[in-house]
Amino acid sequence: MAPVVYLVSGANRGIGLGIVAALVARDDVAVFAGVRDLSSADALKDLGAQHPGKLHVVQLVSADKPNNERAISEIKDKHRGSHIISSIAGSIARGTEVPLGFLPYGMSNAAVNYLSKRLHVEYASDGLVSFSIAPGPVMTDLFTGAGALIDSKSVSPDVLSADEVGRRIAKLVEEAKRDDAGGQFLDHSGKKCQW
Ligand SMILES: NC(=O)c1ccc[n+]([C@@H]2O[C@H](COP(=O)([O-])OP(=O)(O)OC[C@H]3O[C@@H](n4cnc5c(N)ncnc54)[C@H](OP(=O)(O)O)[C@@H]3O)[C@@H](O)[C@H]2O)c1
Numbered sequence: 457m458a459p460v461v462y463l464v465s466g467a468n469r470g471i472g473l474g475i476v477a478a479l480v481a482r483d484d485v486a487v488f489a490g491v492r493d494l495s496s497a498d499a500l501k502d503l504g505a506q507h508p509g510k511l512h513v514v515q516l517v518s519a520d521k522p523n524n525e526r527a528i529s530e531i532k533d534k535h536r537g538s539h540i541i542s543s544i545a546g547s548i549a550r551g552t553e554v555p556l557g558f559l560p561y562g563m564s565n566a567a568v569n570y571l572s573k574r575l576h577v578e579y580a581s582d583g584l585v586s587f588s589i590a591p592g593p594v595m596t597d598l599f600t601g602a603g604a605l606i607d608s609k610s611v612s613p614d615v616l617s618a619d620e621v622g623r624r625i626a627k628l629v630e631e632a633k634r635d636d637a638g639g640q641f642l643d644h645s646g647k648k649c650q651w
Pocket residue numbers: 465466467468469470471472491492493496516517518543544545546547590591592593594595596597598599
């Protein structure tokens with residue numbers, strides 16, 4: 457049986473790494489882990505060594521079109537058909553409650569959410585399943601960094617590990633159907649959220 461192919465961006469740390477860890481533990485998968493700096497992929501190399509043949513690290517940098525096209529053709533040379541998970545996308549659900557320094561963050565999340573919905577509409581005839589996931593508060597560099605700006609606990613009392621959220625996101629993606637998840641904004645348990 458041909459393996460199920462996944463591409464995860466922002467995969468060297470944080471939620472992306474948690475997603476990759478959950479995916480490589482499955483049977484019959486080929487997981488491509490996108491990183492912007494190949495020299496920062498030590499955790500992925502360790503993971504690859506534990507799951508021989510399943511994990512491939514590729515360079516992937518937002519908006520670097522020529523380089524990203526090279527990465528996509530490398531993936532297509534090896535496998536056909538893929539699930540793409542962008543861990544550098546994010547949620548706007550609670551962004552407006554956060555006071556300081558988060559204007560670009562909130563605006564870019566709004567744009568990503570629009571893109572996710574747009575892809576759902578534009579690629580309907582291809583049967584593409586495109587949706588956004590709000591991971592909730594997750595213990596990553598981003599979360600601890602935000603703690604320097606805000607009182608993180610007051611915004612998010614229930615913080616999960618990146619491995620736990622990675623497992624939940626991997627399951628959501630694996631089970632997603634276009635007529636249910638397509639064009640939606642889900643939390644990590646699969647519940648539909650407001651944009
Ligand atoms: N953690 C939370 O509590 C939380 C809550 C809600 C939403 N989110 C969203 O979830 C996403 C992942 O968050 P995280 O906590 O895992 O963040 P993180 O620990 O800061 O990791 C961010 C990842 O994205 C990569 N990245 C950043 N800019 C990139 C670019 N221009 N091109 C390619 N890769 C890039 C980073 O690569 P480098 O190592 O090279 O920098 C890193 O792998 C973010 O969009 C965030 O907004 C997180």
